[in-house]
Amino acid sequence: xxxxxxxxxxxxxxxxxxxxxxxxxxxxxxxxxxxxxxxxxxxxxxxxxxxxxxxxxxxxxxxxxxxxxxxxxxxxxxxxxxxxxxxxxxxxxxxxxxxxxxxxxxxxxxxxxxxxxxxxxxxxxxxxxxxxxxxxxxxxxxxxxxxxxxx
Numbered sequence: 001x002x003x004x005x006x007x008x009x010x011x012x013x014x015x016x017x018x019x020x021x022x023x024x025x026x027x028x029x030x031x032x033x034x035x036x037x038x039x040x041x042x043x044x045x046x047x048x049x050x051x052x053x054x055x056x057x058x059x060x061x062x063x064x065x066x067x068x069x070x071x072x073x074x075x076x077x078x079x080x081x082x083x084x085x086x087x088x089x090x091x092x093x094x095x096x097x098x099x100x101x102x103x104x105x106x107x108x109x110x111x112x113x114x115x116x117x118x119x120x121x122x123x124x125x126x127x128x129x130x131x132x133x134x135x136x137x138x139x140x141x142x143x144x145x146x147x148x149x150x151x
Contacts, residue, residue, distance in 0.1 A: 001147050004061045004082075006073035007031035007047075011128045014092040014136060018072065019045060025144050030064070032057045070143050074125075076105050088143065092128060094135025 079089035
């Protein structure tokens with residue numbers, strides 16, 4: 001089991017939670033980004049630097065993830081791609097993307113893209129708040145508990 005992090009857009013507070021979780025659970029966690037990342041020294045924390053470009057980090061995560069791995073991302077198309085590979089996807093806000101909800105999330109994303117393309121400003125997401133951090137920590141702990149001891 002491996003955790004993959006779409007690290008370019010992952011909030012620092014979520015990365016810090018993942019550093020502690022990886023060490024505590026002894027699970028390899030890879031931070032994939034198109035820039036240099038500083039992570040604490042640990043045999044369970046790794047970085048993968050990819051070239052700059054549209055979806056390069058996403059494509060690398062999809063290529064490397066395996067069934068039952070966990071991918072941390074707010075990127076809905078990336079979540080859909082890893083779900084298709086039977087991996088799990090969790091947003092930094094604690095939303096678990098599943099086969100049951102990913103289609104709706106893709107449609108909503110496409111709708112907002114269409115609005116933005118037509119000049120309607122919808123604004124970006126709010127900053128991560130305490131409720132989001134708690135939801136993320138709860139989902140992460142649930143995943144670790146369910147999958148950490150499986151072969």
